[in-house]
Amino acid sequence: xxxxxxxYDKKTLSYKRIKLSPFKKFQRILFFLITSIFSGLLMIxxxxxxxxxxxxxxxxxxxxxxxxxxxxxxxxLNQISLVMADLQNRDDxxxxxxxxxxxxxxxxxKAGYGGVNRYEALKGYNNSDLIINTTKKLDQISKQLYxxxxxFDEIIELAKHxxxxxxxxxxxxxxxxxNLSRMASGFGPRIDPIYKTKKFxxxxxxxxxxxxxxxxxxxxxxxxVRKSRKGYGNHVKIDHGxxxxxxxxxxxKYIVKKGQKVKRGEVIGYVGNTGxxxxxxxxxxxxxxxxxxxxxxxxxxxxxxxxxxxxxILSSQNxxxxx
Numbered sequence: 001x002x003x004x005x006x007x008y009d010k011k012t013l014s015y016k017r018i019k020l021s022p023f024k025k026f027q028r029i030l031f032f033l034i035t036s037i038f039s040g041l042l043m044i045x046x047x048x049x050x051x052x053x054x055x056x057x058x059x060x061x062x063x064x065x066x067x068x069x070x071x072x073x074x075x076x077l078n079q080i081s082l083v084m085a086d087l088q089n090r091d092d093x094x095x096x097x098x099x100x101x102x103x104x105x106x107x108x109x110k111a112g113y114g115g116v117n118r119y120e121a122l123k124g125y126n127n128s129d130l131i132i133n134t135t136k137k138l139d140q141i142s143k144q145l146y147x148x149x150x151x152f153d154e155i156i157e158l159a160k161h162x163x164x165x166x167x168x169x170x171x172x173x174x175x176x177x178x179n180l181s182r183m184a185s186g187f188g189p190r191i192d193p194i195y196k197t198k199k200f201x202x203x204x205x206x207x208x209x210x211x212x213x214x215x216x217x218x219x220x221x222x223x224x225v226r227k228s229r230k231g232y233g234n235h236v237k238i239d240h241g242x243x244x245x246x247x248x249x250x251x252x253k254y255i256v257k258k259g260q261k262v263k264r265g266e267v268i269g270y271v272g273n274t275g276x277x278x279x280x281x282x283x284x285x286x287x288x289x290x291x292x293x294x295x296x297x298x299x300x301x302x303x304x305x306x307x308x309x310x311x312x313i314l315s316s317q318n319x320x321x322x323x
Contacts, residue, residue, distance in 0.1 A: 063127075070130050077137045084144050091151055099158035099165065102243075102289065109147055110140075167264060168240040170217035170298050174248060174284045175206045175271065184281060187294040193278040202292040203247070203285035210252050210280045212271040216262040217246055217284075217298070225258050232283065233275020236268055243290075249283040250274050 006015040020028070092103035119132045158165065177183065183206060190201035220240035227234050232249035236256060239245050248254075252272025262268060273280045286295040 067127055067130065070127070070134055074130075074134050074137065077134065077141060080141055081137070084141060084148070087148060088144070091148065091155070095155050096151075099155060099162065101154065101158060104147065104151055109144060111143065164219075165242050167219045168242055168244060170240060170244055170246045170286055170295070172215065172217050172264060173206070173299055174214055174217050174246075175208050175212055175282055176215075177206060186296065194276070203249075203283050204295045206271075206282045206284065208271040208280060208282065210270070210272055212282075213267045214248055214251060214269045214271060214282055216264055216266045216268050218244065218264045220244075220246075220262060222256045222258055222260045222262060222268075225254050225256060228275055231275050233277060234269075234272060235275075238262060238268075243288050245287040247283075247285040247287070249285075250277040250281060252280075 005018040008014075009016050088104075088109060095101075096103055119135060122128055122132050122135065125131070183204070185201060185205040187204060188201060189198050191197070192199045216238055218238075218240045220238040222236060223239045223245070224235070224237035226232075226236075232247070234251040234254060235247060235249040236251065236254045237245060237247050248269065250272055251269040251274065254269035256262060256268045271280055271282050277283075284295055286293050286298060
């Protein structure tokens, strides 16, 4: 209840009740309302600044739980990445090696997804970095899984044709050479027989009498037959598939034609002395994926371990080639 105020009237020498004018009453009511509203707003500000509402507390708990779940997913993705890396390593260094397949380059395995703004919608939040990094990791693993599945599909197909591949690999000597006496010059730097300077010899020379049979060293298809008085002379090229190509040079004559399919051990021509050659012999080359490689590494079907060791020694001698 409001207190009643009085004032002392000197004229009447008595106390009289103070009466407020309507304007003063309005001023007081307005001041009271403004003060009340300001105090209320101040209390609301303080409350919401320093204290969470029940709804905010619930939302914060949900956010904390989501961050925890994302971190759990991130840890699991890291574990999956380690398993994937092991699978990729086995694939490149075991499975693909067994089946003579080239390893998949890291530039393909580790390639990311295209598009600059792929993760634009995930930006602008308190935990955007966590969400974007987790999403990127998931996308990367998905891409690697797809590439790995394609690789395994290829390995399965190669396994189905393993016997064909083994028959196609050039795994025997191109001339009969039981006592290894015909191994004249090996792969690597050798003395040129004409210019007498050291040059790289990209094959093996087998000395033999003119007319000695020459054999296809693996199943394949003849892709070149050529007569020439220069270079390789009369020569034949066979594509065995799986990245293997063999060359037989300085032949007296060949008895196959371009496009003909041949089997390992089949006679394709005869030793001669045509082209850049100083004596009757066969110059033999093996190409793997377009690169000339040492033929001695492929004679495992034709030699015992002792003979193979002797062949390695003979082919490593730094002597003069025949071409």
